[in-house]
Amino acid sequence: MVSKIVFGRGSFSQLGEILEPKRVNRNAPFIYFVDDVFKGNAWLTSRIPLAYDDKIIYVSAAEEPKTSQIDQLVEQIILDYKERPSGIIGIGGGCIMDVAKAVSIMLNNDGESKDYQGWDLVKNPAVYHVGVPTISGTGAEVSRTTILTGPERKLGINSDFTPFDQVILDPELTKDVPxxxxxxxxxxxxxxxxxxxxxxxxxxxxxxxxxxxxxxxxxxxxxxxxxxxxxxxxxxxxxxxxxxxxxxxxxxxxxxxxxxxxxxxxxxxxxxxxxxxxxxxxxxxxxxxxxxxxxxxxxxxxxxxxxxxxxxxxxxxxxxxxxxxxxxxxxxxxxxxxxxxxxxxxxxxxxxx
Ligand code: NAD
Ligand code: ZN
Structure with missing residues (x-):
């Protein structure tokens, strides 16, 4: 289960104080995967508390996440930084929740993400990861799976390490959903x-x-x-x-x-x-x-x-x-x-x- 939750309109503004104690050191960034629908949306992005080497990576939700996409994102993070991230934060719908969960698992597990599609195949705990849903319905913010399309199948990485360590439920973030x-x-x-x-x-x-x-x-x-x-x-x-x-x-x-x-x-x-x-x-x-x-x-x-x-x-x-x-x-x-x-x-x- 998700171990920590905050709920409430405006609770997204607490992100900074929630993350602060989780920063490992200056070289271990927080990486934010944000739905690209929010690119240029200052109301949301100005509240993302960037410091040191923290980074926002905008991700499109036009297509559902693929194992190859996850592997590429993980490789990019490993190449770009000296240390493993302090945390991965997903801000968006089910697609972005699943990207954040899968990347945080794969940062601490060898091989390719397709090898972990199935039940209880993950060996090591994931990097600290936080979910901030901006559209409601999938339950991806609470589930123990991350659904990925791989070369052979569409199947989740179901494991005890998949659920978020922290979820922020701020219903106000869903106000502009079509x-x-x-x-x-x-x-x-x-x-x-x-x-x-x-x-x-x-x-x-x-x-x-x-x-x-x-x-x-x-x-x-x-x-x-x-x-x-x-x-x-x-x-x-x-x-x-x-x-x-x-x-x-x-x-x-x-x-x-x-x-x-x-x-x-x-x-x-x-x-x-x-x-x-x-x-x-x-x-x-x-x-x-x-x-x-x-x-x-x-x-x-x-x-x-x-x-x-x-x-x-x-x-x-x-x-x-x-x-x-x-x-x-x-x-x-x-x-x-x-x-x-x-x-x-x-x-x-x-x-x-
Ligand atoms: P989504 O992530 O596919 O997004 C749908 C659309 O809504 C996108 O165009 C996105 O940009 C837009 N959007 C999201 N928030 C918005 C906002 N606040 N304002 C305006 N536009 C916004 O949506 P979804 O239906 O939540 O997720 C579907 C995905 O979730 C699929 O990939 C599915 O496989 C996965 N899923 C996962 C689980 C799980 O347990 N892990 C469960 C069910 C579904
Ligand atoms: Zn469903």
Whole structure:
């Protein structure tokens, strides 16, 4: 779990005092990975407390992080500085959270990041790392994974060293998120709740967090009584609780299939989950019904026909990626999932998207 958290509007301004005691020495910088959407945004960047050799590296979130990108960033840091950084700080959405987590792990572990995709393969603790989310929903700020696209698969580095040492939850940072993106990333949280609460892995720990996040999502996306600030505060807490819920259970059908879309077509996590979830009535009837209401209320038009022109080989690739995520299917369907979930079933679903 994340060991330290601060929450509150404006709490981002505490970054300096939080980091100060963590500085190893003058030669060991703090490296900030900042979403490049904030380039030139003085409101945010003027509060980043740079000293000595500290550096801001702007990272684009246009594409999800790749293992090759992580390896390159790590190499650059090792070449540029005499000492290992005092800390890595990620400021942005799920993409930037994952970059910060992965780089901090790889600075202290040999080899390439693709070698660590999987469960509990990391040997050494990561460099001190801090997460500052600027958009809510993925739960990447709280999870024990960092999702990377590698040469062979899209899979997380899941380990006890992955979670942040410190998270700053300042809902004010999310105030300029574009509407569609707000919906897609917010729905990632909603889907986490549905998949966790309807999964066979469910337990009292996950259920408690999942139910809290689910109720918050209903309030945020279906009610009319919240102010913008209240909605930002609540979505940030929903994201946290949704992330905690899946940390002790698992996601399900939407995530497995969305990973396939992401791997083959580069469809991003949030919108990919929405595209898939829209067609999952058979698996999550109640959840999909509410999702469609939310979509309508916020006037969201999802892309259609994204699989229309795919060749058989491409379907096979997507289906292969989806089916390889065995724990997700076992959670969603049960131990005998292979009897129900066949390549044909998945192809028919993908063809609808
Ligand atoms: P994102 O990082 O992909 O960003 C989405 C868009 O929002 C980008 O264009 C970004 O520039 C913009 N943005 C972010 N904050 C903004 C702000 N305050 N104002 C204006 N624009 C802003 O968004 P996401 O949906 O949070 O993250 C998706 C990524 O998270 C995927 O790579 C996915 O694999 C990963 N993910 C990780 C976990 C995990 O547990 N590690 C869980 C779910 C998803
Ligand atoms: Zn997700």
């Amino acid at each position: 509407k569609d993106q707000w919906f897609y990333t917010g729905m990632d949280c909603y889907v986490h709740c549905i998949e966790s609460l309807n999964g066979t892995y469910l337990n009292a720990f996950s259920k408690t967090y999942g139910e809290t996040a689910y109720e918050l999502c209903k309030e945020i996306f279906l009610s009319d009584h919240l102010t913008a600030e209240e909605a930002q505060d609540k979505l940030m807490m929903a994201s946290w609780h949704g992330g905690m819920s899946i940390a002790y259970s698992q996601v399900g059908v939407a995530h497995a299939m969305s990973y396939g879309l992401g791997y083959l077509l580069g469809v991003k996590h949030g919108i990919g989950n929405c595209i898939v979830f829209d067609h999952l009535e058979e698996y999550y009837p109640e959840g999909v019904k509410l999702f469609k209401q939310m979509k309508e209320k916020h006037n969201i038009q999802l892309p259609q026909g994204i699989c229309a022109n795919l060749k058989d080989k491409e379907f096979d690739t997507m289906i292969g990626v989806a089916l390889s995520l065995e724990p997700l299917w076992e959670n969603a369907i049960g131990k005998n999932w292979k009897k129900k979930i066949t390549p044909e079933v998945l192809k028919a679903l993908y063809q609808k998207m």
